[in-house]
Every structure is written in structure tokens, then in C-alpha cells.
Amino acid sequence: MDRKSIIIVGPTAVGKTEYAIEIAKHCGGEIVSADSMQIYKGFDIGSAKPTEEELSQAKHHLIDIIDPKTDFSVAEYQKMAADVINSLFDRDVTPVIAGGTGLYVNSLIYDMDFSHTGKQDHIRKKLEREADLLGNDHLHKMLEKQDPEAAKRLHPNNLKRVIRALELIETSDGESSLRSFEESFKPNKLMNPIIIFLNRDREELYDRINSRVDILLESGLVREVEDLKDSGLSNENISMKGIGYKEIAGFIDGEYDLDHAIYLTKRNSRRYAKRQITWFNRYPDAHRFNLSDYGSKEEVLTYICKVIETFLYQTGNQ
RNA sequence: GCCCAGAUAGCUCAGUUGGUAGAGCAGUAGACUGAAAAUCUACGUGUCCGUGGUUCGAUUCCGCGUCUGGGCA
Numbered sequence: 063m064d065r066k067s068i069i070i071v072g073p074t075a076v077g078k079t080e081y082a083i084e085i086a087k088h089c090g091g092e093i094v095s096a097d098s099m100q101i102y103k104g105f106d107i108g109s110a111k112p113t114e115e116e117l118s119q120a121k122h123h124l125i126d127i128i129d130p131k132t133d134f135s136v137a138e139y140q141k142m143a144a145d146v147i148n149s150l151f152d153r154d155v156t157p158v159i160a161g162g163t164g165l166y167v168n169s170l171i172y173d174m175d176f177s178h179t180g181k182q183d184h185i186r187k188k189l190e191r192e193a194d195l196l197g198n199d200h201l202h203k204m205l206e207k208q209d210p211e212a213a214k215r216l217h218p219n220n221l222k223r224v225i226r227a228l229e230l231i232e233t234s235d236g237e238s239s240l241r242s243f244e245e246s247f248k249p250n251k252l253m254n255p256i257i258i259f260l261n262r263d264r265e266e267l268y269d270r271i272n273s274r275v276d277i278l279l280e281s282g283l284v285r286e287v288e289d290l291k292d293s294g295l296s297n298e299n300i301s302m303k304g305i306g307y308k309e310i311a312g313f314i315d316g317e318y319d320l321d322h323a324i325y326l327t328k329r330n331s332r333r334y335a336k337r338q339i340t341w342f343n344r345y346p347d348a349h350r351f352n353l354s355d356y357g358s359k360e361e362v363l364t365y366i367c368k369v370i371e372t373f374l375y376q377t378g379n380q
Numbered sequence: 381g382c383c384c385a386g387a388u389a390g391c392u393c394a395g396u397u398g399g400u401a402g403a404g405c406a407g408u409a410g411a412c413u414g415a416a417a418a419u420c421u422a423c424g425u426g427u428c429c430g431u432g433g434u435u436c437g438a439u440u441c442c443g444c445g446u447c448u449g450g451g452c453a
Contacts, residue, residue, distance in 0.1 A: 074417075098415090133415075135414045136414060136415095137413095137414045139414095140414095164416075165413080165418095166416080174413055175413080176414055178414085179414085180414055215411085216420085219419090219420060220421080222419050223413095226414075229414095300415050303415070304418090307417085308417090329405095329406080331417080334417055336408085337411095337417090338417090340409080340411080341416095
């Protein structure tokens, strides 16, 4: 039996959800989300989760399952996704992995190893304090002494990364170090994926992002953020750092007016889309589709499905 | 109609004692191994409103025009 999977990636608001559903229907697959916000319970409007109607059209996994008060990370995602994907393979169902979180997708298609030390809160806090007192360069110099390779890759101002690297050294007797992207560029042999990279002309994409933010507000985004805060979530929770959430939270806290919150949400979504495109541009084997080049959704789907069919019915020889 | 102020990057504006210009924001490009919707790095762009004059040289000074604010009638 071939263990083949389909991966749909692309920037926010490009239309991944609807295309993933069509593709899943077309090849009898089930959708596995690779989205770091849609995974949280209660983050419905701001993360643009699929609607009830969309959910009923294809089975979705890894959406709406994590308590937003807990700290979640790629490591957990990788494990959960692997379980889901394996169970789909067992049932001879094609996984259609869809989402915009590049690191999550990488954790599936590349051999990324998260078995070493996890997050170490006390060390992290200590180092953060040190950076505060002595400056970013100080921590970077510390890292340089103990792991020159990692230090070379990390800019001193990228505090989170520098701290993470030091955290690894402190907890593992210098054994493990922060590994580079290149080093882990080995494909995960269990996956055998075909990657579909959906994009649009920049101007059109930005128009879609801007008007989607307006729609999210009309659908009650402010209310959703208020409810989340009432339920005990604070701005410090990782889940609340999502675009649309942190900006509206600032408005609710009285830092600025709603118009400014909307402006920030739109701008940050645009910048995020830009970063996603940069990330997915690194996938050498991705099949790219610029949706702006086609007359209709049906037309694109014809082409996409053709590519997928060729892939699925190739006899696997891995 | 008269008086005053302004017109410079996509936007808001600074500046050039006359030698064709720079900040913020927007934008563009990139990095990424346990926060990733996070975090970090790098980079432009210009008929300096038009027109005539003074000048070796005008975006800068002067005249006229146009437009935009504000005031007075």
C-alpha cells in the first residue's frame, strides 16, 4: 500500500480551506490541519476556522482541540499529526494536510527531531532577566563560547532563539545544540507528500486579506476576544499572540481605538502573508498555482487534480 | 474678491545659508529546529506643483499662474 499524502500550503486568505475541501472530496481524503491558531478551542472567528458547513463536507483533524491556556508547540503538533496521519494510512485514506504554519508543515515533511530538552521556564526567565540587564549582545557572546555554530546563525537581537539555544546547552551538558534548517533538510521518508502551493497576485491577496478582516469584525471578533479574556486568558498566553487577537485585545484594554486595531490587524496579516510566501518558496518540489491566473475555481481544480492523480496513481517505489 | 499659509517618496512631514534631497509609516526582500499568526535581519523609491526671471548653477531667491487649507469681506 502506498503511503501518499497531499499538502496544501499558501499564505493566509489565499483560499486554502475551500480548495482543501474540494481536493479531499475528489480523492476521498481527510483533512489534517497544520495551523497553529485553528488548533485552539474557542479561537473560531479570528483564526478563520472552517464553518460548520465546510466541516460537514470533509472530515477535519487537529482543529479546535487544544485548551488555549496551555502552552502548545511544534513538538506536540508533530506527535499528534503523526498519529492522525498513521491512522489514516491504516484505513487507506489519503491525508490532505492543509495549513499556513510553515514550521508545522516542516515538522512533518522533514526529519525534525524534537526529542531533546523541551521548554525550560526557569532558565528562560533567568536568561530573559539577564538580557534585560546586560543586553542582547551579552547573551549572544555566552552562546558564542559554548556553541559557536549556533551563534553564527543567530542574530544577537533574535533573543528568543539565542535563549532557546542556551537553554539546550544548560540542560544537556552541552550535548545537544540548536540545529540548522539545512541539517534537517532530509525528507521524512514515511510521508511521501505532494505539495500544492497556492498563491495569488500580491495586490489581489492583500485585497482579500483586508476585506476578510472586515468580515471577521462583522462576525463578532471583538466579542470573541472579550469572551476569551473573560474566560481567564491573558495577553501573555501564547494563543493570544495570534493576529487579530492581540490587536483587538489592545483595543479592549484601552490602548487605542477600534479603527487603529483594525488597521494593525490588516497590516500584520499582510506582513504575515509575506513571511509565509517566503517560507513556502523554499519548498523545491512544490507545485505552484497562482489562483489569479485562472478564470474560475473549477478551472484551477481541474489542473490541480490532474497533478494529484498522476502522483497518486504512480506506483510507489520508495 | 482680498489677505495669510502651504505644495518635496504611496502617505504624514523635515530639509537644502543656491551645488538635484531624508525621517516615520506603508511597501519589498530574506532568515527560521520546542512561543512560529511568534521572533529577527536588510533595502528602495523622487519632473522637490507649473511657468518666466536672477545666477556658472534654482527644488531653494523673485514675479506670475494653478491647486489646497485658514482668515476677512
